[in-house]
Every structure is written in structure tokens, then in C-alpha cells.
Amino acid sequence: MSTSYEVIVLGSGPGGYVAAIRCAQLGLKTAIVERENLGGICLNWGCIPTKALLRSGEVLHYMQNAKDYGLKVAGEIEADLEAVVKRSRGIAKQLNQGVTHLMKKNKITVHMGEGTLTGPTSLTVKGEKGEEKLSAKHVIVATGARARDLPFAPADGERIWTYRKAMTPTEMPEKLLVIGSGAIGIEFASFYNDMGADVTVVEMLDRVVPVEDHEVSAFLEKSLTKQGMTIMTGAGVEDLKAARSGVKAKIKDKSGKVAEHDFTHAIVAIGIQPNTENIGLEKLADMDRGFIQIDPYGRTKSKGLWAIGDCTPGPWLAHKASHEGVTAAEAIAQELGNKDVHPHALDRNNIPGCTYCHPQVASVGMTEAAAKEAGYDLKVGNFPFIGNGKAIALGEAEGFIKTVFDAKTGELLGAHMVGAEVTELIQGYTVGKQLETTEAELMQTVFPHPTLSEMMHESVLGAYGQALHI
Incomplete structure (x- = not known):
């Protein structure tokens, strides 16, 4: 027996849960399918908990420089890594519970489990209730993305980390290698530098935060270097091997010279991989490097099937995903006969980007x-x-x-x-x-x-x- 809705949203990150709420606000019978945590990566393992970590690092920085503000701090100043991580996880849990409340408030049915499309407007969910068959007039795919591994050195969670492990360390890195200087890489570099680690950042392109204006990149590199970081631009990691005691990295610098360096830990922040494999999209949507191709309102090539957020072309930002979710919800409502909504196509030139380093x-x-x-x-x-x-x-x-x-x-x-x-x-x-x-x-x-x-x-x-x- 199939349970039917007007809209089903596959994925509950900042795109998915916002799309579901907007659909519900517009009077549409809505369900959401989530395989792990309501709120997705951003709320549980990305945007929010990282800002909590960065805030702790920022406060520590101010305490260490209290004399600059005419203040004296009695006793030794030190970071309690376990407490810092606990605070961050507590904030993520609080917001996860908030999304759960929003689902109930808006009468959105939540199906916990692994969703697989069986057609443009139907899917099966394998989860806590066994296998469920769901159908809808419209389905929104909002499955997000995950960190991309180095092909020759996949993250092991012990010495080589992606953002997820870097958010919940059990030990403080003494000497940290950060591979990639986009927003994620630079934010973790900034946090661990403030916490006292010896940080080296390796960026393949000729400047840090390479999507930013060249003057911003130059200023930031100068500032990070002044704070004690080692910044290597125009450089690449040729090899990375983890052992029980640490990590050995062969790094080619901008002159072409390759040297071996020792680190206690490494964070890989070289981009993302969309979560679009094995969910039934093969014949339903046009794909480019795994990303679902959509029109400016989120439509795929299959009638009734939509996509938003990090599983679609960039920029890959939470606020872009949320905005796309609202746009798709309103376009769906319009197709279903609502004459009071007037969706507007997303203008990618007006999407702000933020990096929360120091x-x-x-x-x-x-x-x-x-x-x-x-x-x-x-x-x-x-x-x-x-x-x-x-x-x-x-x-x-x-x-x-x-x-x-x-x-x-x-x-x-x-x-x-x-x-x-x-x-x-x-x-x-x-x-x-x-x-x-x-x-x-x-x-x-x-x-x-x-x-x-x-x-x-x-x-x-x-x-x-x-x-x-x-």
C-alpha cells in the first residue's frame, strides 16, 4: 500500500526542511524523508556547530590578548577541548530539536530512512518502519553533498580528517595540515590556530580563498601568516600516508620542489561530492559530475521531479539551498493551482558568501x-x-x-x-x-x-x- 502526498521532500537539510515548511504553509500535504538527522549536514555537522567552535577559539584569542583592552586575566589561560566540542554538539542538538518541533508545528510527516526514487513522483523508504512506499504529485530532491576524499588517501577518522571528524576531535592536533583553502579549510585552520595548533595550509591555486577578490585573498594570507600559520599557495599534496604516530605528506611547492613534511593530523577540504548516487536518478534527471541539472525554479527534465541545494549546481551554500527550497515550493503550489504565489527565479549574482575565519x-x-x-x-x-x-x-x-x-x-x-x-x-x-x-x-x-x-x-x-x- 502506498502513502500519498502532494509533496515529498527527500532530505531535511537547510534546503529540504525549508522547502517542506513552505509547502505546508501553502496548504500542501507534505512529507519529508531523512536518513540520518533532521536539519542535515549544515545544522548537525556544518554551518552551526563550526561557528560554535570558532566562537570558542575567538574568545580564547581575546582572553590571551586581554592586556590590549586594559584587562588582566589571573591564572593560566588554557582551552578545554572536550568542553569546547561538547558545547558545539549541544548547540547542534538544540537546533535539531528545533527542526523536529517545526515539522510537528507545520504538520509535516517525517519518514526516517533511506529514500530511493522509483519514478519521478514515487519512492521507497527503508528505515525504522521497514519498507514504505510513498507517492506524491511532486518530489523535491534535497540530498545535499559530502566531503570529497583525496583519491590516494581517504579519510580514516584517526589521522586524516574531513570536516565531520575535525568537529569532534578527541585530541588536539599539535601540527596540523589543512589541504584546501576554501571556506571550510580556512575556518578549521583559523579555529585550530586559535586553539594553539601549528597550522599549515596547502592550496593548489595561486591564492587562498580563491573565489574571493584578489585583494581580499592577499590581505587574508598576510593576516593568517602574521597569526603564525604557514600558507603554501600554488602547491599540491603529492602523497599522504597516515601512521599511528602521525601523517607524512609529500608537498610540491610553487617552484616544483617536492619535500616530505611530518604532521600529527591532516584535514582534507578539497570540495564536495553530491549525494546523488544510488537513489534512482539515473533515467530521471540530467546530471553533470553528479550534480542534478535544473531550471531556475528547480525543475528537472522529469515532470513532477525537482531538486535544490548542494546536489545541484553551486554555489554550495546553506542560504542558497533554503532560497531554492522556497522558490521550488512556490512554483509547485502555482502548478497545483495556487494563484496567489508568484515565484521568482534565483539570481546567483545576488547570493552572498561568508567565511568565518579571523x-x-x-x-x-x-x-x-x-x-x-x-x-x-x-x-x-x-x-x-x-x-x-x-x-x-x-x-x-x-x-x-x-x-x-x-x-x-x-x-x-x-x-x-x-x-x-x-x-x-x-x-x-x-x-x-x-x-x-x-x-x-x-x-x-x-x-x-x-x-x-x-x-x-x-x-x-x-x-x-x-x-x-x-
Whole structure:
């Protein structure tokens, strides 16, 4: 016997559970299928628990530098790794329970188990209730992704880690190798460096956080090096072998020289692999390197089958997945006859990216190089944290905010930041881009004083030669 719904969501990460909630809000009978934890990787093993770890590292950093704020700390300052991890896991558990509550509140049926598509709008679930057959008018695939292993050195959970083990260490790495300098790699490098590890970062491309503006990459590398990290760009790990006592890595540097290095642990952060194998997609969707190809609303080539989040083309970010979930839910409701919803296609140029290292990095839109390559004539503003009173008062005077405008129309093409709390500031520019603002509106906006956000105003003014405090 098959249980039927109007919408079934396969996967309960930040894309899946949000899609289910929006479907339920729109009056659709909705179910969600999850094989492990409600909330998915982001809530349980990604975005949230890593921020808890980073916060502990940040507090430790401030305690170690208390004298810079006119404060004295009595006694020895030390990190309790077990307690730090326990706090992080507690926060993840709290939020997992929150998603469970949201499912009940919105009357969404949860089927715990492994879901496999048997057609565009049907699937079987093998789990706590044995095998269940489910069908729906529409199915949304939101199965997410996992860390990619090095082909010659898969993670063993003991000496070679992916993000999951790096979040729950049983021992503190003394000498840590981080392979990859994207957001995940740099965040873990920053956390373990603050916690006292000797950290080396190896990046195959010519700069760290390579998707960011080149000036941000250069500033961040300089800052991380100043904090004590070893940064190797244009370099690659040729071989990685784990033993009981540690890890041996053969690293080719930018000059082509290969040398062997010893570490106690290694974190592999070289990208993701979509969770799209063995779930019945082979004939139902077009695939590219494992990622499900979709239209701007989440439709696949099969009628009634949709996909969102990290199992689809990037950027692979939780907030992008959530937004796609809402878009798909509203498009489904529209197809089912709801005339009051008006879904909008996702504009990937307006998706902000954030990296929660120390200093933080945030951006939205085009880098200066990308805008030049696209043929724009540019106006570029750059304002340093040292010119901002709030930043100086906070003891966080390192960083800058950069804005990139189309010189002909005044359109804000991109914004790029590095420094304290920029992951909160970036949303101001994201709203501006969504509203298609120009430099004129941003110049006429009154920013409160004293705040870090004043630097956003100054950067815009600077692009047009009107900056006031430099």
C-alpha cells in the first residue's frame, strides 16, 4: 500500500526542511524523508556547530590578548577541548530539536530512512518502519553533498580528517595540515590556530580563498601568516600516508620542489561530492559530475521531479539551498493551482558568501577582475578599517571594504570585505543589489555612527572620489 502526498521532500537539510515548511504553509500535504538527522549536514555537522567552535577559539584569542583592552586575566589561560566540542554538539542538538518541533508545528510527516526514487513522483523508504512506499504529485530532491576524499588517501577518522571528524576531535592536533583553502579549510585552520595548533595550509591555486577578490585573498594570507600559520599557495599534496604516530605528506611547492613534511593530523577540504548516487536518478534527471541539472525554479527534465541545494549546481551554500527550497515550493503550489504565489527565479549574482575565519571574509556579486573581464568600465572604492572609529574602539582595526560599480550606470556590481563582523555587514550590499540600487541611493543613505557599517558608506563614496575619512 502506498502513502500519498502532494509533496515529498527527500532530505531535511537547510534546503529540504525549508522547502517542506513552505509547502505546508501553502496548504500542501507534505512529507519529508531523512536518513540520518533532521536539519542535515549544515545544522548537525556544518554551518552551526563550526561557528560554535570558532566562537570558542575567538574568545580564547581575546582572553590571551586581554592586556590590549586594559584587562588582566589571573591564572593560566588554557582551552578545554572536550568542553569546547561538547558545547558545539549541544548547540547542534538544540537546533535539531528545533527542526523536529517545526515539522510537528507545520504538520509535516517525517519518514526516517533511506529514500530511493522509483519514478519521478514515487519512492521507497527503508528505515525504522521497514519498507514504505510513498507517492506524491511532486518530489523535491534535497540530498545535499559530502566531503570529497583525496583519491590516494581517504579519510580514516584517526589521522586524516574531513570536516565531520575535525568537529569532534578527541585530541588536539599539535601540527596540523589543512589541504584546501576554501571556506571550510580556512575556518578549521583559523579555529585550530586559535586553539594553539601549528597550522599549515596547502592550496593548489595561486591564492587562498580563491573565489574571493584578489585583494581580499592577499590581505587574508598576510593576516593568517602574521597569526603564525604557514600558507603554501600554488602547491599540491603529492602523497599522504597516515601512521599511528602521525601523517607524512609529500608537498610540491610553487617552484616544483617536492619535500616530505611530518604532521600529527591532516584535514582534507578539497570540495564536495553530491549525494546523488544510488537513489534512482539515473533515467530521471540530467546530471553533470553528479550534480542534478535544473531550471531556475528547480525543475528537472522529469515532470513532477525537482531538486535544490548542494546536489545541484553551486554555489554550495546553506542560504542558497533554503532560497531554492522556497522558490521550488512556490512554483509547485502555482502548478497545483495556487494563484496567489508568484515565484521568482534565483539570481546567483545576488547570493552572498561568508567565511568565518579571523578576520572574517564576505562578498556578493562580481570581483573586480570578473567585472573587468565582463567588459565593464569600473569605479572601485576601498575603505580601510583603520579609518573607522568603531573598529579602532573594538580593537579590530585590520581589514577593508571594497565596492565595485559600473562607471556608466552606477550599478553596484560587487562588494568584498575582510575584517571583524563583515559576515553581518555584507547583507546591506546584498539588499542593495536585490533592489538594483546605484551609487546615488547608497551615497544618500544615512548610516548610524559609530558603527562598522559606516565603512560601507565610505567605500561607496571612495569609488567616486568623495571619501571623508581617508
